[in-house]
Amino acid sequence: MKDPRTAFRPNHSNGVRRTLIKRSLAAGALFFTLSSTSLPLWAAAGRTKRAAPRIVVLYFSATGTTKRAAETIARMTGAPIWRIEPEVPYPDKMRAVADKVKADEKAGICVRPKAPLPEALRNADIYIIGSPVWSGTMPAVLADFLRSEGFAGKRILPFTTHMGSNLGDIPEAMAAACPQAQVAPGLALRAPADDTIRPEVAFWLKQTDARP
Numbered sequence: 001m002k003d004p005r006t007a008f009r010p011n012h013s014n015g016v017r018r019t020l021i022k023r024s025l026a027a028g029a030l031f032f033t034l035s036s037t038s039l040p041l042w043a044a045a046g047r048t049k050r051a052a053p054r055i056v057v058l059y060f061s062a063t064g065t066t067k068r069a070a071e072t073i074a075r076m077t078g079a080p081i082w083r084i085e086p087e088v089p090y091p092d093k094m095r096a097v098a099d100k101v102k103a104d105e106k107a108g109i110c111v112r113p114k115a116p117l118p119e120a121l122r123n124a125d126i127y128i129i130g131s132p133v134w135s136g137t138m139p140a141v142l143a144d145f146l147r148s149e150g151f152a153g154k155r156i157l158p159f160t161t162h163m164g165s166n167l168g169d170i171p172e173a174m175a176a177a178c179p180q181a182q183v184a185p186g187l188a189l190r191a192p193a194d195d196t197i198r199p200e201v202a203f204w205l206k207q208t209d210a211r212p
């Protein structure tokens with residue numbers, strides 16, 4: 001005679017136990033598969049979370065336009081910013097700069113960078129490098145700096161400020177100065193390069209996949 005307390009209780013405890021055993025075996029197999037890939041669990045499970053690239057903004061500027069643009073880009077990216085300076089500073093008026101460049105060329109004077117890149121800024125993944133366009137290219141002092149730093153294995157994002165020449169040949173000249181760096185498509189900014197550049201900078205950073 002059946003115990004009346006259990007007479008109407010469906011006897012599925014064996015089925016439940018079997019299901020539980022099957023589930024724990026499956027979970028164990030899944031855990032083994034994931035943990036044996038040497039990827040972190042969240043990455044192997046498909047929840048890929050890329051680390052933000054480390055970005056540094058570098059620029060050369062004689063009359064302040066590229067400086068302004070670089071400062072805006074640094075604010076937008078939260079990146080540290082560093083100015084590439086010549087041993088002897090240029091005047092801050094365009095006409096005077098043009099005269100000095102011409103006189104230096106005539107006298108065969110090479111303007112050298114004042115300092116190398118500080119140690120603390122050497123481990124970035126991406127260098128956003130700004131330059132004015134001078135006679136269609138970048139100033140010789142910047143080319144000299146880039147050649148001596150090399151930026152091997154890094155990404156360079158060039159931007160220019162100009163009065164009509166757009167990028168000039170600056171991305172190509174940067175690639176020639178740093179043959180082991182990867183130079184992305186550049187961004188040309190027209191003076192005054194103030195805060196109004198933000199939308200085009202944002203679009204460029206998105207295109208070059210350099211959002212922080």
Ligand SMILES: Cc1cc2nc3c(=O)[nH]c(=O)nc-3n(C[C@H](O)[C@H](O)[C@H](O)COP(=O)(O)O)c2cc1C
Binds near residue numbers: 098131134161
């Ligand atoms: C020596 C010199 C050469 C220049 N050559 C060009 C040029 O070839 N094409 C151009 O569009 N602008 C040219 N410019 C204008 C600068 O590219 C522009 O004013 C730039 O925004 C200046 O940047 P900065 O204020 O950061 O020095 C030249 C300016 C100077 C001083």
